[in-house]
Amino acid sequence: MNKPMTAAALALAFGAAMTVAAMPAAAQDKMSEKEKCFGVALKGKNDCKAGAGTSCAGTSKIDNQGNSWSFVPKGTCEKTASKTSPTGFGQANEFMEKKV
Amino acid sequence: MTLHATAVPFKDGASTLFPGGLPARGGVGLKPEHFREIIESKPDIGFFEVHAENYMVDGGPFHHYLGRIRADYPLSIHGVGLSIGGESALDRQHLDRLAALIARYRPQSFSEHLAWSSHGDLFLNDLLPAPYNARTLDLVCGHIDQTQEHLRCRMLLENPATYVEFAASTMAETDFMAEVLRRTGCGLLLDVNNVYVSCINRGRDPNAWLDACFASIPLSSIAEIHLAGFAQDYDSSGASLLIDSHGSPVARAVWELYRRAIGRTGPLATLLERDNDIPPFQALLAEVSMAEKIMYADAPRALSGEVCA
Amino acid sequence: MSGQQAFVDALLDFGPANQACPSGLATWNHSDPARRFAVYRNNVMISLIDALADGFPVTQELVGEAFFRGMARQFAIAHPPRSRILAYYGRDFPSFIETFLPAASLPYLADVARLEMLRVLAYHAADRETLTRDEIGAALADDSELTRRCLVLHPSVAVLQSNFAVVSLWGAHQGLGDIAAVDPTAPQTALVVRIGLDVNVVGIDAATGRFIGRLIQGATLADAAIYASTAEPRATEFDLVASLGVLLRWKTICEFSAFSEFSAPGTSER
Structure with missing residues (x-):
């Protein structure tokens, strides 16, 4: 690849690539691709509604969090290998919000 | 002083809007959750309304679906981010984006809120209140004049849902709105849920609000009605504090107020807004049917949707 | 200071007391206007957190809803929107996550968020x-x-x-x-x-x-x-x-x- 590339060589590569691209997905394992198409179901984020409740009503969407941090990640991350945690969960307890 | 009737800017023909106005039927706020179902089932519904800012993106599914739906239905473009009641100057770039959207979709109606949502370069993403006085009046009228000239169409202004009042207010809300309409020639988008929410939150009688509205605002300038559900909360003294949450069916009291309003206006384009806890599309259609039943059973005037023509 | 500047300052005061309230507000029944004003502050914050939750669903699943909403809240305080188009709100969220200490145990989280933001951009491209x-x-x-x-x-x-x-x-x-x-x-x-x-x-x-x-x-x-x-x-x-x-x-x-x-x-x- 370090030699100057010619137009003919590039056209040839394109030709080969078109053959590869036309093959059924199963035949392309050597490309080690993982792919999947999913429609993103995004919502429209601009609206004229109000979020439910004030700072004291009883819904889960209420913004009543104080600024002392009390959460640890509790989601699907718990299923991943823990060796990826160089700093450990202990970090979370030491966090204090920086003044904005 | 020009009479109101002649002050209406950009009548059909000169306007960038699609002529004829919205039909005197029920409509629904268009949500991406319902795109496919609407295209597949082609429901019998009067019109759809979209929030302008959601379609200020370059391309992709939102434009794809809105284009297809617009081909089959009348459309109302409802802005939520222009900040007409703001002390800051209107954002010309935003006006340009609105103009482009109107040029692309040729909606039958364009509307915005009597509220503000931007301050300097901050966007606060809520419809914030302003005091009703001469200073705000000048500000709002100037911004509406600028908007109508820039977009080259007559816009509708929606009465807001508010949670606080200002000591600096010197005018009743209905008087304020009537004066805005008189000065600018814009129309009224009468949000009946907002009337109810704001009146309860200010300790006023919603029926009296409507009576005052009809006494000071010409029926011909009311071009659309909004209906929605609210959430119940309480203030520090335990009194009702209603939240304009668009997250539940229309309340019985709001239907009653709607009945009263439609009795005066006659059949009029009526939008069912639902932006939280969005139910299956069929549930919204049931509310649309309810609105159409009320407008045609109770209204004295027959089929007169072309109020803005 | 303008009336709306004072309103904004109080609106964006997300301090622990959560009680800031601009002067000049009135209530019909002489109840505390701060409580009513809090509806606006709550609307601003919830709508921004919801906007982030919509664009970063996998990031949220990885850390769970409570952690995600707390993190989104800190982001919204530090980076309130400068655009009226919320579709793209959160462009800076991945970089914020990278420096967010409570998420330091998940060094991959920021890049997952980057991937999700690229998907949002591609969706609207x-x-x-x-x-x-x-x-x-x-x-x-x-x-x-x-x-x-x-x-x-x-x-x-x-x-x-x-x-x-x-x-x-x-x-x-x-x-x-x-x-x-x-x-x-x-x-x-x-x-x-x-x-x-x-x-x-x-x-x-x-x-x-x-x-x-x-x-x-x-x-x-x-x-x-x-x-x-x-x-x-x-x-x-x-x-x-x-x-x-x-x-x-x-x-x-x-x-x-x-x-x-x-x-x-x-x-x-x-």
Whole structure:
């Protein structure tokens, strides 16, 4: 690849690539691709509604969090290998919000 | 002083809007959750309304679906981010984006809120209140004049849902709105849920609000009605504090107020807004049917949707 | 100070007391106006957190709703929107996550968020026709300038080069494989592209990622190929045919264009 590339060589590569691209997905394992198409179901984020409740009503969407941090990640991350945690969960307890 | 009737800017023909106005039927706020179902089932519904800012993106599914739906239905473009009641100057770039959207979709109606949502370069993403006085009046009228000239169409202004009042207010809300309409020639988008929410939150009688509205605002300038559900909360003294949450069916009291309003206006384009806890599309259609039943059973005037023509 | 400035200052006071209230407010029953004013503050914060939750669903699943909403709240306080178009709110969220100490135990989280933001951008990217197989064949025929051509790729196309297994981590939340089997520390490169209405995430090798990244920046085919095969660190060998195959298979090519104003792009791809 370090030699100057010619137009003919590039056209040839394109030709080969078109053959590869036309093959059924199963035949392309050597490309080690993982792919999947999913429609993103995004919502429209601009609206004229109000979020439910004030700072004291009883819904889960209420913004009543104080600024002392009390959460640890509790989601699907718990299923991943823990060796990826160089700093450990202990970090979370030491966090204090920086003044904005 | 020009009479109101002649002050209406950009009548059909000169306007960038699609002529004829919205039909005197029920409509629904268009949500991406319902795109496919609407295209597949082609429901019998009067019109759809979209929030302008959601379609200020370059391309992709939102434009794809809105284009297809617009081909089959009348459309109302409802802005939520222009900040007409703001002390800051209107954002010309935003006006340009609105103009482009109107040029692309040729909606039958364009509307915005009597509220503000931007301050300097901050966007606060809520419809914030302003005091009703001469200073705000000048500000709002100037911004509406600028908007109508820039977009080259007559816009509708929606009465807001508010949670606080200002000591600096010197005018009743209905008087304020009537004066805005008189000065600018814009129309009224009468949000009946907002009337109810704001009146309860200010300790006023919603029926009296409507009576005052009809006494000071010409029926011909009311071009659309909004209906929605609210959430119940309480203030520090335990009194009702209603939240304009668009997250539940229309309340019985709001239907009653709607009945009263439609009795005066006659059949009029009526939008069912639902932006939280969005139910299956069929549930919204049931509310649309309810609105159409009320407008045609109770209204004295027959089929007169072309109020803005 | 203007009335609205005071309103904004109180609105954005998310301090622990949560009781800031501008002067000049009245209530009909002489109840505390701060309580009523809090409705607005609550609306602002919830709507921004909801907007982030909508755009970053896998990031939220990884850390759980409570942690995510808390983190989103801190982000919204530090980075309130400057645009009236919320579709793109959260562009800075991945960088924020990277420096957010409570998430430090999940070093891959920021790159998963980057991938999700690229998907949002691809979703809303401009519509443009891509070349058919026949059109590409015609464009290739007898083009003596081919090495000096640039490829105009679909506006949705983006590449994310990560030190973490972003494609597998994201895929595990779409029913593609078991997250417990994923080694998060395996570097992966993602191609994001919208075909029609669907946004695709494609795992590609690092050298192909460099090649496509360079093309996006406006490099000629020859320059992009040389860059992909020589840039350090050389994690994988560059395979030109395979790389072109990715571009063709994912229908990314809109135009073969003449080289213009390619000013030695840096390594801005990630």
